[in-house]
Amino acid sequence: MFFIKRIILFLSIVLIVASCVSNKKIAYLQNDIINQEAVSNIYNTVFKPDDLLQISVISDDVEASIPFNLPTVSVSTNTANVIGQPQQIPYLVDSKGEIDFPVLGSIKVAGKTREEVIxxxxxxxxxxxxxxxxxxxxxxxxKVNVLGDVARPGAYTIPNERVTIFDALSLAGDLNISGRRDNVLITREEDGLKKEYRVDLRSKNLYTSPVFYLQQNDNIYVEHNYARIQSASSNSNTSLFISITGLLITIVSLITR
Structure with missing residues (x-):
């Protein structure tokens, strides 16, 4: 009987420990010391195919500037008090990375920064x-895509191009408690190639990562932790087995009193 009691006590302790989540697994920016010399607040937007660019040209001679600006059209909005809002037609960066600019013709913009094109x-x-x-x-x-174990996964269009990984995760409602902070995947297209980056949200070294500032069409994927995966893979038979085991432990504990 004493041996059975020891087993029951051991199982109880295991269940309590397993149900606890360490703060070290979920707290952001808790590890490492920031290397301020490696931190840069400089970010460059690099244009890519399928970007829609709004380009406005002004000069001392207003009339002379008109041919270099695409027409402005009225677009509908979701605001009840506004029927339409004037907006300049954007330039589409084609598959060759070019735009068709008035008078000048085809211009290569893909792979260049805003300052370079200007x-x-x-x-x-x-x-x-x-x-x-x-x-x-x-x-x-x-826009950026946030997928995986977050509160609101989806594609998010962002008017401000200075976007950090924390900005994107905030838009998605932050990670769920079951999301892995230590191995977040960011995929990005660079020079026509798909590149992958892994970051640890718990480390201050994130500030020096090349993906701390996001680029358009970046994909952020948050993996599920082991417990979440196991929970998803369990079936009704597993639940029944756990229920029966719990019932047996209760019966044995009553008999041995």
Whole structure:
């Protein structure tokens, strides 16, 4: 009887320990010391095929600038008080990484940063067509995909191109308690190739990662932890077995009193 009691006590302790989740497994940025010299707040948006670019050109001569701006159209909104909102037609970056720009024709933009494209356009327009030109470029379909063990997985379109991995996870409602913080996967297209990065959200070294600042169409995947996977793979027979085992332990404990 004493041996049976010891087994019951041992099983009870195991169940209690298994039900506890260590804070070390879920707290963000708890490990490592930040290397401030390796941290950079500089981020560069690199244009890619399928980007929609809104490019506006202005100069001292308003009339001369008109041919270099696509027409503005009225688009519907979800706001009850607004029927339509003026918006400039965007340029589509084609599969070759080019846009068809007025007067200048096809321009290669894929693989270039915003600053590089702006400087290129200024060099082409000034002084032959425009003087003292100002050019603004923004991506209108900047989005990231957040998948896996998060509260609200999905695709998120973001108006601000300066987006960190924490911004994206916040939009998705943060990780569930069963999501792995130590092995988050980010996939990105670079130079026509798919690249994978693994990051640990618990480490301050995340600040120095090349994927801390996201790029358009990045995919973030949060893996389920072992307990969640085991729970998903269990079936009704497993649940029945656990119930019977619990009942037997209860009966034995009553008999041995």
């Amino acid at each position: 400087q290129f356009l200024k060099n082409k327009l000034s002084p032959k067509y425009l003087k003292n030109s100002t050019i603004n470029i923004r991506i209108t379909n900047f």
